[in-house]
Amino acid sequence: MLLAVAALALGACSPIQPWVKPYEREHLADPIMSFNPNPISTMYIEHVYETREGARGATGIVGGGCGCN
Amino acid sequence: MRITNRLLALTILTAVATMTAAAATLQTGAPAPAFQLNSNAGKPLALADFRGQIVLLNFWASWCGPCRQEMPILEQLNRQYHGKGVTLLGVNVEPDSAAAVQWLKATPVTFPILFDTDSKVSSLYEVAGMPNTVIIDRKGLVRYIHRGYSAGAENDYLNQIRALIRE
């Protein structure tokens, strides 16, 4: 909640406008720039790593891309 | 407790108000910015050429999913209202038009496509989402702005066009 308010406030008070316009997001929307293009494959390889290693977590990613809608 | 809540609400409201105000300087009721762009009709087209018509200006790109989804629906709209005082103009925002031209070969449309390769018009119209649709009345004033596309938006377009026809 606080984070959302902070984000809104920052957007309002700062003179910084979005520096990448929606119509400039062609490269970011390219499938090769996807963090997770094949979930079935990412799922599997992360599982292989996790079952052998003591570390776990912080592997999920959401966002980027075309920013449409 | 109540004071904190009020302060919080006030902060959020001010923030939202300032943000929306700052973002939307392309005002409805203001004259639509003039422009001229190369088109797929072979010759350059200017917005001024369509004064006296209701113009639906759609900013799109071939790399944008919702834009591609919206195109066949705009085509339907065009077939319905072309010749009835309504003109559809598609403005492609890609610096390199090759991908767009390729896509149009597979999914042709009958309304003109303009190529905004140096993003001058996109920036004039403060395109803040992809796709972006601006509806301009016969006097050349901006009347409605739509950011993004979701299924059912075409009903809003139809209602707004009908309202403008009746004016």
Next chain:
Amino acid sequence: MLTSAGRWHLRIAVPALVLLGVARAGVLPDDRADLMYHRYEGGGLTVDGPSVLVRKKFGDHVSAAYNYYVDMISSASIDVVTQASPYTETRTQNSLSVDAIDGKSTYSAGYIYSKEPDYKAQTAFASISQDMFSDLTTVTFGYTRGWDKVGERGTTRNDPVDHHGWNVGVTQVLTRNLLLNLSYEATASQGFLANPYRQARFLDPTEALGYAFEKQVYPQNHSGNAGSAVLKYFLPWRAAVTGNFRYFSDNWGIRAQTGELGYTQPVGRAWTLDTHVRYYHQNHADFYSDLFPYAGAQNYLARDRELATFDSVVYGIGATWEYRVQRFAWLQKGTVNFNWNRMHISYDDFRDLRVQNVPPGTEPLYTLDANIFQAFVSFWF
């Protein structure tokens, strides 16, 4: 039968965000179906099987995905061979997740059920994702909860394990060509956390081998934190380079670092090649030792190699071929994918007990080499 595949289940299921592919910045994921054959071969262990993933939109605001996954385990690994005899086993996992989009917000929730003869695991997860600042920033909050039941072949063991996890992530568009993702995740588990089949070792001059085995004793709780940063950069000739760093630490004394570099290169109109190299290092848990001085030397005892000090290097290549068939209007596009990874793990404090004619504690350090294959076809509707 010793489940050397032990660690297969001692986990919260990999968070859904990676698992089932949540919506990308304000757009629901495409409808698709994937069919995979996966195979792991290394250190005497072979695990292979299918994985099937289907994702479909319902209306314009909801998308659901279902995954069916099987591991067929055939194990003659070092842990099995030194303490029992080879075995085979099957683990089946079913997952369901739902995403709903409402303007700039995406809500996701899901459930995973994993079952094998001596381990059942249930996981439920939920997350909220919000696009802001003209879609340049996406913030995500997620929560995971797990309930496991640990069994042991030949006994009536049915011990519970509870897992909790919460995660927060931010994806930020830095430039037209550069994406950054920052992630933080905290996990906590409580219950019977040891692998019941693996045992600790202690010096025992009265034994022929000079050492004997005792049951492992693990703490009843385990909590850890992980933080990661991923950068993705678009190269001018149309290729992408990815850099990834993660740091993990827990209350068992384990500190782990992961670094990965990847490169994706489209070739021609239909092919995409990718390659990556991953380096992982961890130091051992506080209560881990390859050889304790005598029985019951500590309150907590472990000799499970997943808690040892080791380095792991993985490198791999993959190829994707994309096709479009005009004749089938229902099929937008399809891909055929192959993937091969090689993993090399060298342990600093886990010894190879197959070597028996040496003084205890001087056996060679264990190393593991494995090949990991994936072959899958994908269809987009």
